């Protein structure tokens with residue numbers, strides 16, 4: 001079958017080439033130059049302009065009908081506002097598209113070249129200038145202002161009793177942290193990131209371990225330097241001294257963390273002890289305002305939740321955030337769609353590496369009671385590390401990615 005199609009295409013191309021040759025020959029027989037264009041040629045081109053306009057408009061309308069409704073049902077409070085904004089934009093773009101293209105093709109048809117006809121020339125028209133400056137200007141301002149109002153609704157400060165959730169991205173998964181009963185996140189810091197514990201949460205044991213490791217490195221370099229540096233290049237000695245300086249600075253930053261208060265006069269460690277960290281899926285309560293705070297370990301990812309009409313870049317070193325209120329539970333949405341396997345998802349929407357396509361996490365929207373029951377079942381951070389972090393297991397990775405603290409303090 002494929003061979004047959006290929007054969008038809010090849011034969012078609014040959015036929016067109018032969019036809020072109022025939023027309024070329026007849027022209028030369030009739031002693032007509034190639035660049036001489038007859039009235040019939042112009043009329044034909046004008047007519048083809050109209051034909052193409054119809055095909056062009058027809059295929060555009062077809063695409064609108066087939067693919068126009070591309071977003072899933074909205075399931076958040078601001079979802080309706082985002083959809084309205086999108087609709088208004090699409091309507092305006094569609095009107096402009098049809099008007100401009102109609103004029104383009106219709107005028108090409110109407111004013112095809114005729115010898116006796118002269119074009120009217122005028123060099124300036126104030127009214128015309130006004131029309132094509134003011135109409136796009138006002139339309140654009142409307143889109144921008146309306147868009148900003150909607151955007152501000154999603155990014156303005158969350159209510160005091162809003163649920164705060166931290167979403168942490170790295171190649172190639174999502175980790176979600178709940179602040180625990182005190183509603184204060186434990187401090188996370190890039191100095192505390194290790195190959196197995198990527199969130200960089202601060203604990204007394206990790207502080208001691210990191211400081212011991214740094215002290216060890218400094219001692220080793222000093223030992224090397226004391227063995228005599230006369231035969232070594234000066235640049236090497238300088239680079240070692242520089243390394244000592246950087247290690248000492250790193251150590252001081254870790255020591256500062258000990259003193260840092262995370263809020264309510266809690267130490268960084270006390271605040272984080274009851275944090276809950278989950279992977280694979282996370283739950284949120286329906287009809288409650290949720291403030292999402294995003295951090296990233298390695299590159300820019302983008303947290304995209306299509307049903308909630310939200311998307312936010314997660315940027316190493318710069319915490320980002322927005323708020324939203326889910327309005328339909330997973331169970332209700334399954335009933336609505338008649339699909340028992342339906343799940344809300346958070347997807348990565350920034351091409352971030354080889355496994356980007358599979359960087360996703362399931363979201364379950366529960367009613368308040370089910371949400372609380374689920375949260376209670378999740379282990380607190382302190383319980384988790386007692387279980388799976390044998391003493392001395394933390395390996396400093398030397399990761400130099402700068403990550404801001406969840407509370408806005410950046411290091």
Ligand SMILES: [Cu+2]
Nearest residue numbers: 301348352359
């Ligand atoms: Cu990603």
